[in-house]
Amino acid sequence: MTETRQHYGLTLAILTMAATAYALQQTMVVPALPELQRELGASTTWVTWVMTGFLLSAAVLTPILGKLGDRYGKERLLVLSLVTFLIGCIGCAAAPDIWTLILFRIVSGAAGAVFPLSFGIIRDEFPPERMKVGIGLLSAVFGVGGGLGLVISGLIVDNASWRWLFVIGAAGVAVAIVLVHRFIPESPVRSTSRIDVPGAALMSVVLVTFLLALSEGASWGWTSAATLGLFAFSAVCAVLWVVLELNVDEPLIDIRVLSDRPVLLTNITALISGFAMFGSFILVPRFVEAPGGLPDAVADRLGYGFAATATMTGLYLLPGSLLMLGAGPAAGLLGRRFGSKWPLALGMVLIAVSTFGLAALHSEPWQIVVSMAGLSVGVGFAFAAMAALITEAVEPTETGIATGINTVMRTIGAVVGAQVGAAILTATTLPGTTVPTEGAYVGAFLLSAVAAACAGVIAVFVTPTRRRRRAKLAVEPA
Numbered sequence: 385m386t387e388t389r390q391h392y393g394l395t396l397a398i399l400t401m402a403a404t405a406y407a408l409q410q411t412m413v414v415p416a417l418p419e420l421q422r423e424l425g426a427s428t429t430w431v432t433w434v435m436t437g438f439l440l441s442a443a444v445l446t447p448i449l450g451k452l453g454d455r456y457g458k459e460r461l462l463v464l465s466l467v468t469f470l471i472g473c474i475g476c477a478a479a480p481d482i483w484t485l486i487l488f489r490i491v492s493g494a495a496g497a498v499f500p501l502s503f504g505i506i507r508d509e510f511p512p513e514r515m516k517v518g519i520g521l522l523s524a525v526f527g528v529g530g531g532l533g534l535v536i537s538g539l540i541v542d543n544a545s546w547r548w549l550f551v552i553g554a555a556g557v558a559v560a561i562v563l564v565h566r567f568i569p570e571s572p573v574r575s576t577s578r579i580d581v582p583g584a585a586l587m588s589v590v591l592v593t594f595l596l597a598l599s600e601g602a603s604w605g606w607t608s609a610a611t612l613g614l615f616a617f618s619a620v621c622a623v624l625w626v627v628l629e630l631n632v633d634e635p636l637i638d639i640r641v642l643s644d645r646p647v648l649l650t651n652i653t654a655l656i657s658g659f660a661m662f663g664s665f666i667l668v669p670r671f672v673e674a675p676g677g678l679p680d681a682v683a684d685r686l687g688y689g690f691a692a693t694a695t696m697t698g699l700y701l702l703p704g705s706l707l708m709l710g711a712g713p714a715a716g717l718l719g720r721r722f723g724s725k726w727p728l729a730l731g732m733v734l735i736a737v738s739t740f741g742l743a744a745l746h747s748e749p750w751q752i753v754v755s756m757a758g759l760s761v762g763v764g765f766a767f768a769a770m771a772a773l774i775t776e777a778v779e780p781t782e783t784g785i786a787t788g789i790n791t792v793m794r795t796i797g798a799v800v801g802a803q804v805g806a807a808i809l810t811a812t813t814l815p816g817t818t819v820p821t822e823g824a825y826v827g828a829f830l831l832s833a834v835a836a837a838c839a840g841v842i843a844v845f846v847t848p849t850r851r852r853r854r855a856k857l858a859v860e861p862a
Contacts, residue, residue: 391567392510396518398567399502400525402466402560406495407529409473409553410438412537413489415669415694416546423546426482433486436599441493443595443795444588449497450788451579451636453504454781458571461784462501463564469495470557477550495557496795499526499771500787507775507783508571516724517716519775520768524712531705531760534669535698542695583636586625591792593618598799602806637785646777647786649846650770651793653728656839657766658797659804660735660832664742664759667805669697671825672752678819685814688822690749700752704760711764716772724772725846731765732840734758736833743829762836767794773846804831 413420413434421431453461472492479485499522506518540548597614604611629635641647674689675682692700715727738758745751770790778786805828812824 392514392518394567395505395509395569396521398560398563399505400522401556402462402564403498403502403522403525404529404532405466405553405556405560406469406498407526408533408536408556409469409492409495409550411530411533412540412549412553413438414666415534415537415697416541416549419541419546420482420485424479424482424485430482430486432599434482434489436595437486437490438493439599439795439799440592440595441490442496443493443591443792445494446496446500446791446795447587447637447785447788448584449494450500450504450784450786451584452784453497453501453571454784455579458501458504458508458784459564459568460570462498462505462568463561465494465497465501466557466561466564468492469498470554470561473550473554473557477547477554496791497788499523499791500784503771503775503787504783505568505571507780509569513720515775516720516768516772517713519771520712520714520716520719520764521709522712523715523768523771524708524710524764526767528705528708528764531701531708535695535702535705538694538696538698542693578634580629580632580634580636583625583629583632586621586628587636590618590621590625593621595796595799598796598803602803602810637789638782641778641782641786642789644777646773646846649842650728650773650777651790653732653766653839653843653846654770654790654793655797655800656835656842657732657735657763657770658794659801660739660836660839661759661763661798661801664739664756664829664832666802667809667825667828668700668742668752668756670809670820671746672697672700672749674819682814682817682819686819686822688746688825700749701756701760703753704757707757708760708764711761712768715765715768719769719772723847724769724776725843726769727765728769728773728846729840729843731762731767731769732836732843734762734765736762736836736840738762739829739833739836743826743833746825766839769843801832804828 417431417434420426420434424431449461449465469492472488472494475488475491476485479488502522503519506515506522510518536552537549540546593614597611597618601611626639629637629639642651671688672690672692675686675691676689678686715731718727738755741755741758742752745755771787774786774790775783808828808831809820809824812821812827813819814821
């Protein structure tokens with residue numbers, strides 16, 4: 385049985401394929417949203433729920449499925465997540481209206497658990513000298529897939545029906561299911577704790593109400609009763625959830641683990657990195673596609689943009705996506721030698737420098753490509769280091785839930801980044817139009833740069849507590 389567990393390269397390749405299928409679907413719909421709105425006769429509000437529903441579902445289900453994987457087996461839950469994802473992709477491809485499409489996008493969100501479950505499998509199966517590099521490569525897929533998703537989507541939107549977005553997704557997921565079931569060994573590491581159903585339900589309420597208020601605040605009004613009411617209800621439920629988790633024998637999430645300095649600071653960095661990354665990935669396509677069919681009178685006043693098609697926009701992001709594939713493993717190698725907090729800090733500094741570059745230099749296409757390449761490498765370093773830091777800081781039986789929470793923090797940061805970026809563009813427009821000014825984009829990029837720089841400083845303080853260091857020394861050979 386031991387020999388069947390030594391095919392680390394095959395295991396990593398299959399997990400990478402499964403993770404790529406999810407990462408592609410997260411961003412492939414973004415360029416297609418205008419087409420979806422036209423063909424399905426949807427309002428702007430409802431078509432955004434194609435993205436919002438997916439993010440909400442992923443945020444809620446990722447930590448819960450991660451916890452179930454810790455208890456019942458990570459390979460088993462990974463297959464279940466992928467099967468649910470496949471059902472969602474098929475349903476989306478055949479959706480006759482916007483309501484059906486949103487429903488199946490919510491179903492697809494279950495695939496968010498692919499990353500924490502895969503990180504757990506790598507920790508359980510790989511020897512220590514290979515673990516960080518494996519986690520680094522898998523983490524890079526999150527960003528690589530996101531960038532490639534925009535490239536592939538641009539080609540499809542310009543040349544075929546939007547339904548092919550989900551047909552291609554379903555094909556990749558189907559292959560991944562077969563390979564995971566056939567070749568990935570079931571984890572020998574299991575948690576014996578029972579599932580904290582009240583804790584899971586309350587945590588779901590907290591995440592849904594908070595993310596719903598963030599996603600819809602711009603259309604409802606940030607000071608409206610609905611938005612403020614959801615934020616308040618989420619805050620109250622969060623307090624109740626913490627109290628519950630501190631007083632049950634077998635909590636869904638051990639609050640004391642989350643408050644441990646390496647985990648706490650890494651999660652804060654994840655929140656900021658999601659903010660900086662997603663804001664830029666959403667803003668840059670809009671920037672390069674301008675003036676995008678605007679009347680000549682408005683286009684002449686714009687002063688920015690390259691009139692890029694959806695396909696051309698993807699090509700602006702392609703070099704960075706390819707570089708990110710090498711950044712993850714490189715971060716793992718650096719982390720193995722110097723400690724994972726240093727590639728995390730370096731990654732956030734690269735994100736800060738690159739977003740500042742976008743703010744300062746954006747008059748030529750090559751300037752956008754260079755800045756996005758630097759941003760992508762920074763994201764690859766940061767995501768890889770965060771996953772490694774979390775897996776190092778928690779017990780093997782807590783890997784799924786802990787990395788799931790880290791993924792949720794990135795998701796929340798991404799939603800906040802998208803909303804803040806949209807708010808800045810809406811607030812500063814050309815007189816008499818709703819078209820953002822060049823200064824609006826500069827302000828949004830600078831905000832991302834400042835946030836990433838702050839995260840870089842925080843990352844330097846992500847060091848193991850004395851208890852964790854003693855435990856690590858106790859298991860290391862002399």
